[in-house]
Amino acid sequence: MSISKLLFNNTRIFKVISLVNELDKIRISLVSKSKQSTCPKCELPSSKSHSYYIRKIVDLPIFGKQTLIKLKARKFYCSTLECPLKIFTERFKSIFSSYQRRSDRLTKKLLNLVILTGGRPSEKICAEFSVTVSDTSLLRIIAKQELPTTAHVTHLGVDDWAIRKRERYGSILIDLNTNKPIGLLKDREENTFSNWLTQNKQIQLISRDRFINYQRASTQGAPQALQVADRWHLLKNLGETVRKILDREYVVIQKMREKNTMTVQPENKRRKTKTxxxxxxxxxxxxxxxxxxxxxxxxxxxxxxxxxxxxxxxxxxxxPAIHCQSSTGIEKHLEYIESRIIQQPTILLKTLHSELKNRGYRGAYNTLSDSLKRFQISIGKAARNKVILPSNLVFWRPSRTMILFVTKKERINKVQRQILDQFCELSPTLRITLELVREFRYMIFEQKCSDSFHTWIDKLNLSGIPEFQSFSKGLLKDTNAIRNAIDLPWSNGPVEGNVNKLKTLKRQMYGRCSIDLLEKRLVLSPD
CATH class of the missing domain: 1.10.10 (Arc Repressor Mutant, subunit A)
Incomplete structure (x- = not known):
C-alpha cells in the first residue's frame, strides 16, 4: 500500500513527494494528482494552470510526533467569461478546507475534545499528544460552529435552569423524541419562550412543569400543541401541600409525643439540637x-x-428544636433483627453481628451494641423483643414525615408504617391526607387514566382541609395538561437529566462562560 492511500484512506487524490522524519515532527510534501479543478463560483472545471503556492497544514499526529503537511496548491484560470472569479485555487473538500491551517479530521477531533473538556483542559491534553494549539483557538473552533436546525422537532420538553442561583434563570429546550438538547433561552420569561414557539410552528406536544410563564407561553405561542404537565412535579407539588398540613398538625404530633401515644424512649443526652x-x-x-x-x-x-x-x-x-441523629446503618436491618430475636430469644450479640455483616451491615461490634440500646432492643430477653421507635428519629420532622406520605406504599418498611398508622389514629386530618395522596399516586402511576381526576378533585374540596382546597384550585387552572400527564407517556425526565448535564458543564467552566458557548457545548456534544 502506498503512503498516500495510508494517509488518506485509500483515496488517490494526492501524491506524496517527500516524507522527512525529524526529532519531533514528520513533514510530508503533497501535490494533487488532478489535472483540473472546479471553479467555486460558476462550478465549471478548468485545466489552465496559473501558478501555485505552498499551504502548510497541521494534521493528526503520527507515532507521537506532530504531523506537518506541505501542500502544493495550484491556481487556475476560470474559462467562463461571465464568472466574476478570474483566478481560483483548487479546493480539497472534506480533507483540507479553504483558508484553514488544520486538516478537517484534526479540527473535528479538536472540536469534540473541547466540547467535552473545555478550553484549558483540552490545551493540556493536546500538548500530551503532540498537537500545539491554544485554549482560545480551541474555543474559536466552537464559536465557528452553527447550531443544528430545530425544524424537525415535534415533541418539546422545557424547564428552567439557574444561570446564577436566585438571581437569574434561563430555559433549556429538549427534543423528547431523541432526548437531546436543542437550545438554551437566556431567560424564562413568557415572551421569550412564546416567540421561540411562534418561530417553530411544527411543535405538536410540550412537556413542562407547572411554572405559570411556560403555561401561558405554550398557550399563546403554540395553541396547536398538546401540553403535558410533568408527573414528578405534580407529586412534588402535592408533597409541598402535605408539608403545609403537617406543619399545621405539628401541635397534634407534639401532643402525641407528650401523651406517649407512641412508645418512645427518654431523650438521649447526646442528642444535638440546632435551635x-x-x-x-x-x-x-x-x-x-x-x-x-x-x-x-x-x-x-x-x-x-x-x-x-x-x-x-x-x-x-x-x-421546635431540630434534632440531628446520625445514621449508623442499622435502620434498614431492624425488621431482620426483630425476626431473629423472635426466632431465637437467646441469640448472642456476636452471632447477630456476624449475620448482619453478611447482609451488608458495615458497623463495628460496639456500634451495633450502642444502636440496639438506642432502639431499646434487648438481646437475650424475649419480653423486650419489640422494636421501639425512639423520639429523636428523623421521621418526626415534618419534612421527613412528608416523604412517608408521598412514598409508594410497598416501599415503606414496618417501622415507617407504624409511624403513619399512629399518626392517622391520632389525627383525622392526616388520615384523610394519606388516603387522598395514595389515591393520587395510584391514579397517575398505576391506573394511568384520568377518568377519575375530577372525582378526586371533588374529594379534595369536600375534605375540609384548606390546603387541599387551595391545591385543587391550582390544578383546575391546568386541567388539560394534568389529564394529558396521566394519560400520555411523555414526561420531563429527559429534561431534568439534561439540566444536570448543563450544570456540570457550567461548573466545569467555573460559571464564567457565555450563554452562547454553553449552548454550543451542550447541543453539539458528541453521542
Whole structure:
C-alpha cells in the first residue's frame, strides 16, 4: 500500500513527494494528482494552470510526533467569461478546507475534545499528544460552529435552569423524541419562550412543569400543541401541600409525643439540637408582632423572612428544636433483627453481628451494641423483643414525615408504617391526607387514566382541609395538561437529566462562560 492511500484512506487524490522524519515532527510534501479543478463560483472545471503556492497544514499526529503537511496548491484560470472569479485555487473538500491551517479530521477531533473538556483542559491534553494549539483557538473552533436546525422537532420538553442561583434563570429546550438538547433561552420569561414557539410552528406536544410563564407561553405561542404537565412535579407539588398540613398538625404530633401515644424512649443526652439564640429571638419577634395584629406580609417585610416561616411560627407555641441523629446503618436491618430475636430469644450479640455483616451491615461490634440500646432492643430477653421507635428519629420532622406520605406504599418498611398508622389514629386530618395522596399516586402511576381526576378533585374540596382546597384550585387552572400527564407517556425526565448535564458543564467552566458557548457545548456534544 502506498503512503498516500495510508494517509488518506485509500483515496488517490494526492501524491506524496517527500516524507522527512525529524526529532519531533514528520513533514510530508503533497501535490494533487488532478489535472483540473472546479471553479467555486460558476462550478465549471478548468485545466489552465496559473501558478501555485505552498499551504502548510497541521494534521493528526503520527507515532507521537506532530504531523506537518506541505501542500502544493495550484491556481487556475476560470474559462467562463461571465464568472466574476478570474483566478481560483483548487479546493480539497472534506480533507483540507479553504483558508484553514488544520486538516478537517484534526479540527473535528479538536472540536469534540473541547466540547467535552473545555478550553484549558483540552490545551493540556493536546500538548500530551503532540498537537500545539491554544485554549482560545480551541474555543474559536466552537464559536465557528452553527447550531443544528430545530425544524424537525415535534415533541418539546422545557424547564428552567439557574444561570446564577436566585438571581437569574434561563430555559433549556429538549427534543423528547431523541432526548437531546436543542437550545438554551437566556431567560424564562413568557415572551421569550412564546416567540421561540411562534418561530417553530411544527411543535405538536410540550412537556413542562407547572411554572405559570411556560403555561401561558405554550398557550399563546403554540395553541396547536398538546401540553403535558410533568408527573414528578405534580407529586412534588402535592408533597409541598402535605408539608403545609403537617406543619399545621405539628401541635397534634407534639401532643402525641407528650401523651406517649407512641412508645418512645427518654431523650438521649447526646442528642444535638440546632435551635440557636438567633432563631429563638426571631421566633419571639414574630409572636410579638402577631400579638399586635400585624399581617403576615408586614411581618415578612419587617423581619426580612419568608411568609411561609411566619405562618409556621404562628402555629407553634414554642420553637421546635431540630434534632440531628446520625445514621449508623442499622435502620434498614431492624425488621431482620426483630425476626431473629423472635426466632431465637437467646441469640448472642456476636452471632447477630456476624449475620448482619453478611447482609451488608458495615458497623463495628460496639456500634451495633450502642444502636440496639438506642432502639431499646434487648438481646437475650424475649419480653423486650419489640422494636421501639425512639423520639429523636428523623421521621418526626415534618419534612421527613412528608416523604412517608408521598412514598409508594410497598416501599415503606414496618417501622415507617407504624409511624403513619399512629399518626392517622391520632389525627383525622392526616388520615384523610394519606388516603387522598395514595389515591393520587395510584391514579397517575398505576391506573394511568384520568377518568377519575375530577372525582378526586371533588374529594379534595369536600375534605375540609384548606390546603387541599387551595391545591385543587391550582390544578383546575391546568386541567388539560394534568389529564394529558396521566394519560400520555411523555414526561420531563429527559429534561431534568439534561439540566444536570448543563450544570456540570457550567461548573466545569467555573460559571464564567457565555450563554452562547454553553449552548454550543451542550447541543453539539458528541453521542
Amino acid at each position: 440557636s439564640n438567633h432563631q429563638l429571638q426571631r421566633f419571639t419577634q414574630v409572636k410579638e408582632l402577631l400579638a399586635q395584629s400585624k399581617s403576615h406580609r408586614e411581618i415578612s417585610k419587617l423581619l426580612h423572612m419568608s411568609r411561609v416561616t411566619v405562618k409556621k411560627y404562628e402555629l407553634y407555641d414554642k420553637l
